[in-house]
Amino acid sequence: MVALVSKPTRVHPLRGLTPEEIKHAAAILIKVQQAKAADASKTVRFQHITLSEPPKALLMPYLDAESAGLEASDRPWVPRCARITWSHAHKQQDCESVISLDTELEVAHMDAKVAQHNGLDRDEVIAATIAILTDPNVLAEIKKFRLPENVTIQCDTWPYGTDLDSKEDDHRLIQAVIYARAPHNHPESNQYSFPIPVSPVYDPFLNQVIRIDPCATGGKDDGLKCNTVAPEIALAHLVENEYHSSLQKGGLRTDIKPLLIVQPEGPSFKVEDETRISWQKWTFRVGFNWREGMTIHDVRYDGRKVFYRLSLSEMTVPYGDPRSPQHRRQAFDLGDAGAGVTANNLSLGCDCLGAIQYFDNYLNNSVGEPVKVPNVICLHEQDNGIGWKHTNPRTDVAAITRARILVVQSIITVGNYEYIFAWQFMQNGAIEFETRATGILATSLIDAGKSSFWGNVVSPGILAANHQHLFCLRIDPMIDGVENTLIQEDTVSVPYSKQENPHGNAWKVHKTPFEKSSFADAEPQRNRVFKVVNEKKLNAISGNPVGFKIAAQPAQLLIADQRSTVRRRARFAEHHLWVTRYRDGELWAGGHWTNQSHDETEGVSDAASRCDNVRGEDIVVWQTYGLTHNPRVEDYPVMPVEIMTVTLKPADFFEKNPALDFSVLKRLSVHVGNTKYHSLQS
Amino acid sequence: MVALVSKPTRVHPLRGLTPEEIKHAAAILIKVQQAKAADASKTVRFQHITLSEPPKALLMPYLDAESAGLEASDRPWVPRCARITWSHAHKQQDCESVISLDTELEVAHMDAKVAQHNGLDRDEVIAATIAILTDPNVLAEIKKFRLPENVTIQCDTWPYGTDLDSKEDDHRLIQAVIYARAPHNHPESNQYSFPIPVSPVYDPFLNQVIRIDPCATGGKDDGLKCNTVAPEIALAHLVENEYHSSLQKGGLRTDIKPLLIVQPEGPSFKVEDETRISWQKWTFRVGFNWREGMTIHDVRYDGRKVFYRLSLSEMTVPYGDPRSPQHRRQAFDLGDAGAGVTANNLSLGCDCLGAIQYFDNYLNNSVGEPVKVPNVICLHEQDNGIGWKHTNPRTDVAAITRARILVVQSIITVGNYEYIFAWQFMQNGAIEFETRATGILATSLIDAGKSSFWGNVVSPGILAANHQHLFCLRIDPMIDGVENTLIQEDTVSVPYSKQENPHGNAWKVHKTPFEKSSFADAEPQRNRVFKVVNEKKLNAISGNPVGFKIAAQPAQLLIADQRSTVRRRARFAEHHLWVTRYRDGELWAGGHWTNQSHDETEGVSDAASRCDNVRGEDIVVWQTYGLTHNPRVEDYPVMPVEIMTVTLKPADFFEKNPALDFSVLKRLSVHVGNTKYHSLQS
Incomplete structure (x- = not known):
């Protein structure tokens, strides 16, 4: 028996x-x-030090005690562990350790195997940028393009991706993409309008450029060829195309008048014990880690258990350009980079209106010191339009409510691109996960006058490649307890018959519970709906098991060939929905080691293939959603948000619409300057 | 030649x-x-008197002159006509006339054929209610249910629907549904919790009840049978279930704090000449008629032509209960009732926040007098969250805009149900049509302890029937002129090949222009996108024809059997998208005469079957969208909004993101009471 070193x-x-x-x-x-x-202090290179969440069997009693109102000191003891992702400074070996902070022991250890790699960390990326932009061979290559003397060269560092034909991927590598700033050299100049078609490959372990890949710049008739144009004229047709307001040449609009969100009595939510949020009968915890970023835990409505844990689990962004080195381009922005590592400081931009609460968190640097990341999550309320309405035609009395929602938001910047993630809690019992894709498209050079099968020309000489964004949302339910069942419901017409359907208008809902861990796909023509239910608890009104339905738009799944590396690395994105039996620590749909992965290993497809019983068990549901993005010209130089929403909606969970108990709207006076305004209170 | 009687x-x-x-x-x-x-003054019974819009060939030059800044007096002359839907008071004959207000002549006349009927008008419905609720046979039937003496009986009047087996439908009929108020008799009591299972059939022409249909109240084992329970105990298990705030027994929430929308400088839009709206480079006209309600005309962006006319064309709401008389239940809420006729007075409810402009309009009564319908359309701005964002990782400078939208909204109440329709204009060049379905479900009685294939029990004894809402949006484009083409774009993987796709990651976009008027269906697994383009005008950046894409969620289409009356009446709802060649007056997807129709006649399926050339022609695109609604318990007693959106999004119409020219956000001070608040300006 091991003694506890530190106090609980x-x-x-x-x-x-x-x-x-x-x-x-x-x-x-x-x-x-x-x-x-x-x-050891010189041989350990820290990548990520983060909370290793406690096993559910230990955490659930703690959460139940908390929910029952017990003081922290009266709740059961729960172990406290850290998960450390690290590498040896002197050998090519990535590792992961789980450290008990209670016993000061390493309680788990994993060495990456050949072709398994941790993602890139910030310190590495900074080192890479310096090494690449000072490498004499890289500079010589750039020089061939005869840029003006004072132009600033910049580089983006991409995960190398995977190419099973090459032998380099026993090393962790960075594929750099080189750009220039516009000649005026403003620091906010949009480099993506000046891509330089050479792509250095850098080895972080060796700290050196190992190769410089040429980039194809041809059009439809050029096949996979490189060097279709002499370098000295290759960039001549590029022009600046700026997104930043201070660089807009035509001036800015002046005809948009202010619209203010004012909450004179403050917000309606309450934050206690740092991360426990309560609002409109909802209570939950907000968490944060380097990989998933914001997470949501222990969601209860009016004390009833709803979701144990909600998180974005992984995403993959494969590109559709077959020309080397772009054929390898497939980002896993959580496993490779980290939604926590790349989270924005939300006070820098004006990311929400009204009364906002921010949450700070901590990451670490490569020597294991804590690094504060301020304001990486924000919490605020929004008016969401009409919640429900009915006008009684007999009395002309209109009954109406505004829908107020609570938004927990985090925004990540992964190089050129941003994702805005928001958990939205509704008064009507629903929870929505909204993803807004924005930022700048990944660009490459295309010769003057050419067009391409592999993308769209969005600015002179700028090819924005076709790509997909496929996200996987991990939904760990506890619908009135953890023993849950996933049910597929299809709406199917009933055959004509004198006994049952004499006029041909009828349909039935076919309900199929999942018995074994598996996957399923959307089927809009059958109005297919997936529900997580508790078969042991029936709704007193309808007699159906209490449940929540999971609604998402049916995304096009992976387009890449069935045998391609793209597919092998991201099996999770081959189906819309997966159901697995819960296991502690099984959090990542695309597997543990996504960077340069050959296959999705220990991801959701492996978990599903265990063929576990999932009926009335502790289950996890994984929803794949996203979009195929064949860029429009309007998506450049910065892309208007593309919005995707997954909704978790009560379905016979409550015994009526839970959003009835609102008073009618009233008017409130507001002074702005010397003028008094009457405004509707929502 | 006819002389003009009135001045232009x-x-x-x-x-x-x-x-x-x-x-x-x-x-x-x-x-x-x-x-x-x-x-004649005694024999004509006016139903609807509305504008007959001018032919496009005459209107377009007028609109162009207006857009060019010409005064009204300098624009071409355009005829002014009224369309009158009317019936003979003394014979069963519905008619429609087009009247020239310029020449005082009837310039077109149409007599309904057998089984063609106008919809129901308000005066008829009031007469029907009185006749039904005083009919001795109806009262005798109701008496059998032994309701308390003082209970108020109410009735809803439904379109009779269609049953090809019966011979009654050469008359226009009303199918009444009978309800009681709760015993406390509050005027806002929710009658839908007390359905009485008898359904009188009323003939408006005869002004009498011609039959009383019994309603089935059984469960899964009762088949199509009626009278499964003795009337004296049939209602014993019903309980009140109220939506109105003054009837909430548990009290109202007090923990939602005010959230105010304040626009101290007023709105950013401008309304001129009563109905011409300009906002953020958009200009358009808002129209209104009894049938379609709100319409949008002459949409231009920065002077460029975009859409000639946008309107909700029709909707159908078939129910899935095969038991008589419910098997006939299939509402066409535009053709049968009218989205203009049923439009709410928006000042009654608090339907929007901020600075709102309302629009009044005029309908008429049955003797041909104008009836003012105030505030049936409203106009306001909304903050729509982040419009785009990019954080420059090199400088940590976050560039961000809020998305402001302009909303043109109308809300209709069709008996128990409401629809909130909103055209939303975006700064990024997109236009969205948002539909929110809310209100109260159509209910029927179900015996105690039973459940049904045909709906869900949402309150004790209350069956909410499964139904579909299928809407058809009519999109009349003029993308840089009226000569437009519809293109279907599918995203399709490229076969492995050494020459083109050596790694299997590539895909191409297959573009198929429509040559002939036709239909098409959504195909999310091919990321199918429909674009309206002008092939004569190429985008200077991409070289693609300028265009807009039409994006909608792929709804389940009609479920009813291929041979059923439901299908025959609503061919428009058998496909997601239709393209037809423009014809003046061809506005209604479900045909002219929808009430008790046997078939969709002169609807979009007939128009498409003309096999007109549609490539580079004046085309109209019709988008079918909607939902299959198998009710949840949470949808009762009033349904939280179910939101559907159709987006018209520029696709290589502009030469860059049109929403770049915004200044950075700034802070503004607001006084509320004695306190000063700093609020973000969007």
Whole structure:
């Protein structure tokens, strides 16, 4: 039996690691490594130090005690562990350790196998940028394009991707994309309008450029060829195309008048114990980690259990350009980069209106020190239009409510692109996960006057490649308890018959429960709906099991060939929906090691293939959604938001519409300057 | 040659008829009829008097002159006509006349054929309600249910629907549904919780109840049978279930704090000449008629032509209960009732926040007098969240815009149900048509303890029947002119090949222009997109024809059997998209006479079957969207909004994102009471 070294912590088990805990975890790992090698502090390179969430069997009783109103000191003890992703500074080996902060022991250890790699971290990316932009061979290649002397060269660092024909991928690699700033050299100049068609490959372990790939710039008639134009004239047709307001040449609009959101009494939500949120009968915890970014835990409505954990699990962004090196381009922005690592400081941009609460968190640097990341999550309310309405035609009395929603938002910038993720809690019992895709398209050079099968010309000489965004939302339900069942409901016409359907107008709902872990696809022509229900608890009104339905737009799934690397790496994106039996730590749809992966290993397809019983069990549902993005000219130089929503909607969970108990709307006076305004209160 | 009787009017050709014009048109029709029968003023029963829009060939030059800045007096002359839907008071004959207000002549006349009927008008419905609720046979039937003495009985009047087996439908009929108020008799009591299972059939022409249909109340084991329970105990299990705030027994929430929308400088839009709206480079006209309700005309962006006319064309709401008389239940809420006739007075409910402009319009009564319908359309701006964002990772500078939208909204109440329709104009060049379905489900009685294949039990004894809502949006484009082409774009993987796709990651976009009028269906697995383009005008950047794409969620289409009356009446709802060659007056997807129709006649399926050339022609695109609604318990007693959106999005219409020219957000101070608030300006 191992003695507890530290006292049981008073931090909530779902709270991200504190700065002290990050330091503590790093120190423990170094101590553990010192037992194996003398100078561990120099050989361990920290990538990510983050909370390893407690097993559900231990956490659930704690959450139940909390929900029942017990003080933290009276709740069951829950172990506190850190998950450390790290590498050896002196050998090509990525590792992961789980460190107990209670016993100061390494309680789990995993060495990456050949062709398994951690993602890229920030320090590495900075080092790569310096090495690439000072590499004499790279500079010589760039020089061939005869750019003006004072032009600033910049580079983006992409995950190398995977090419099973090459042998390089036992090393972790970076594929750089080189751009120039516009000649005026403004720091906010949009480099994506000046792509330079050479792409250095950099090895972070060796800290050197190992190769420079040429980039194809041809059109429909050029096949996969490179060097279709002499370098000295290759860039002549490029022009600046700026997104930043200070660089708009035509001036700015002046005819948009202010619209203010004012909450004179403050917001309606309450935040306690740092991360526990309550609002309009909902309670939940907000979490954060380097990989998934914002997470949602222990969601209850009026005390009833609804969801144990909600998270974006993974995403993949394959590109449709077959020309090397673009054929390898397939980002896994969570596993490769991290939605926590890339989360924006939301006070920098004006990302929401009204009364906002921000949440800080902590990441770490490569020597294991905590790094504060302020305002990476924000919380605010929004008016969402009419919630319901009925006008009684006999009295002309209109009964109406406004729908107020609570938004938990995080925004990530992954190089050129941004994603705005928002969990939206509704008064009508629904929860929506909204994704807004925006930012700047990945661009490459195309010769003057040519067009391409592989993308659209969105600015002179600028090809924006076709690509897909396929996200996987991990939904860990606890609909009145963890013993849940996934049911597929299809709406199907009934055959003509004198006994049942004499006029041909009837249909029935076919309900099929999933018995074994598996997958399923959307079928809009059958109005296919997936519901998570608790078969042991029937709705008192309808007699149906209480449940929530999962509604998403049916995305086009992976287009790449069935045998392609793209497909093998992202099996999760081959189906719209998966159901698996819950296992602690099984969080990542695309597998643990996504960077340069050959296959999705330990991802959702492996979990589903266990063929576990899932009827009336502790299940997890994984929803794949997204879009195929064949760019429009209007998506450049910065893309208007493309919005995708997954809705979790009560379906016979309540015994009536839960959003009835609102008073009628009233008017409120507001002073702006010397003028008094009457405004509707929502 | 006919002489002009009245002077050319100064009213804009798209302005709805003025009260004087309504009176004038009615008088002309009576005069025309007097030439045929002596006492025409007593024999004509007016249903609807509305603007007959001018032919496009005459209107377009007028609109172009207007757009070019010419004064009304300098624009071409456009005829002014009224369309009158009417019936003979003394014979079963519905008619339609087009009356020239310029020449005082009937310029077109149509007599309904057998089994063609106008819809129901308001005066008829009021007469029907009185006749039904005082009919001794109806009262005797109701008495059998032994309701308390003082209970108020109410009835809803439904279109009779169609049953090809019966012979009654050479008469226009009403199928009544009988309800009771809750015993407390509050005027806002929700009658839909007390359905009485007898359904009188009423003949408006005879002004009498011609039959009383019994209603089935059984469950899954009762087949199509009626009278499964003795009437004296049939209603014993019903309980009140109220939506109105003053009837909520548990009290109302008090923890939602005010959220105010304040526009201290007023709105950013401008309304001129009564109905011409300009906002953020958009200009358009808003129209209104009894049938379609709100319409949108002459949409231009920065002077460029985009859409000639946008309108909801028709909708059908078939129910899935095969038991008589429910098997006939299939509402066409535009053709049968009218989205203009049923439009709400929006000042009654608090339907929008901020600075709102309302539009009044005029309908008429059965003697041809104008009836003002105030505030049936409203106009306001909304903040729509982040419009686009990019954080420059090199400088940490976040560039971000809020998306402001302009909303033109109308809300209709059709008996128990409401629809909220909103045209939303975006700064990024897109236009969205949002439909929110809300209101109260159509209910029927179900025996205690039973459940049904045909709906869900949503309150004790209350069966909410499964139904579909299928809408058809009529999109009349003029993308840089009227010569447009519809293109279907599918995203399709490219076969493996050394020459073109050596790694299997590539795809292409297959573009298929429509040559002949036809239909098409959604295909999300091919990312199918429909674009309206002008092949004569190429985008200077991409070289593609300028265009707009039409994006809608792929709804389940009609479920009813291929041979069923439901299908025959609503061919428009058998496909997601139709393209036809423009014809003046061809506005209604479900045909002219929808009430009790046997077939969709002169609807979009007939128009498409003309096999007209549609490539580079003046085309109309019809988008079918909607939902299959198998009710949840949470949809009762009033249904949280179910939102459907059709988006018209520029696709290589502009040469860049048109929403770049915004200044950065700034803060503004607001006083509320004695406190000063700093609020973000969007």
